[in-house]
Amino acid sequence: MxxxxxxxxxxxxxxxxxxxxxxxxxxxxxxxxxxxxxxxxxxxxxxxxxxxxxxxxxxxxxxxxxxxxxxxxxxxxIQGLVRKTLGIDRLVESVVTKLGEVSLAFVTGDYAKGVNSGLMDLVLVGKIEKDYLQGLISRLEEELKIKIRWLVLSEGEFRKLRPNFESQDSLVVWKREE
Structure with a gap:
């Protein structure tokens, strides 16, 4: 775009x-x-x-x-245009808001660096029905013409792995209001 x-x-x-x-x-x-x-x-x-x-x-x-x-x-x-170009706005709207108990969603890898490589790495933290998520992701991949690799972590798993994510480029795309 x-x-x-x-x-x-x-x-x-x-x-x-x-x-x-x-x-x-x-x-x-x-x-x-x-x-x-x-x-x-x-x-x-x-x-x-x-x-x-x-x-x-x-x-x-x-x-x-x-x-x-x-x-x-x-x-x-400009930030909104970039997010729409990469499909992050639709990702949040289509996936995160429909899954229920998501506390945090962020993108890592190329997309977090602003590089449209055609592969988006998405990490979701919370209680999520993985079969339902897979269906949403499949539809979104077709719509955006990209591949989305996803990882679901519980709150406890995220706390343990947080330093690993903080040491690499990551972009928070959604965070539950406390």
């Missing part, structure tokens, strides 16, 4: 990476390596997005680190 609105693939990748998970950041060479792009093309897009105020930059040693400007008036809209 974004690719039809924004013709620069590099700009789309930057928006997906930095706006899907606004806590993520990156510097020029790291982003160029991750995207398989030249540093020049990434630099041009970083500069354009920073000049528009959509990205913030800060020096870290000899490098400049970029991240999404959460204070920009268009931040919520």
């Amino acid at each position: 974004l690719e039809s609105l924004i013709t620069s693939k590099t700009r789309v990748r930057l928006l997906m990476k930095l706006f899907l998970n606004p806590e993520s950041s990156g510097y020029l060479r790291e982003l160029a390596d991750e995207f398989g792009e030249s540093t020049n093309s990434v630099r041009v897009e970083l500069n354009r997005l920073a000049e528009a105020g959509l990205l913030e930059s800060a020096p870290e040693g000899r490098t400049k680190v970029y991240k999404a400007n959460k204070g920009h008036p268009l931040f919520p809209e």
Whole structure:
């Protein structure tokens, strides 16, 4: 979807990476390596997005680190577009809200990094009927044209494994209000 609105693939990748998970950041060479792009093309897009105020930059040693400007008036809209492009909005609506006792849902792997690889890793915490979940996931995979790998954890299992998830990129997509 974004690719039809924004013709620069590099700009789309930057928006997906930095706006899907606004806590993520990156510097020029790291982003160029991750995207398989030249540093020049990434630099041009970083500069354009920073000049528009959509990205913030800060020096870290000899490098400049970029991240999404959460204070920009268009931040919520751009983040919403990215989530819709990746199908996360439908994931939450179709799966999490219909399962009952879900306390936390998050995405790990490529999607959490803002990379649309066609494989989404979803972790759900709570009491969940796995057969019902599988049916919902199957329908969503067809609709979004992606593969969803899922893992269901009880509250206790999640507490034990939490450090493992915190050490990798993860994006919380739903959390039960306490």
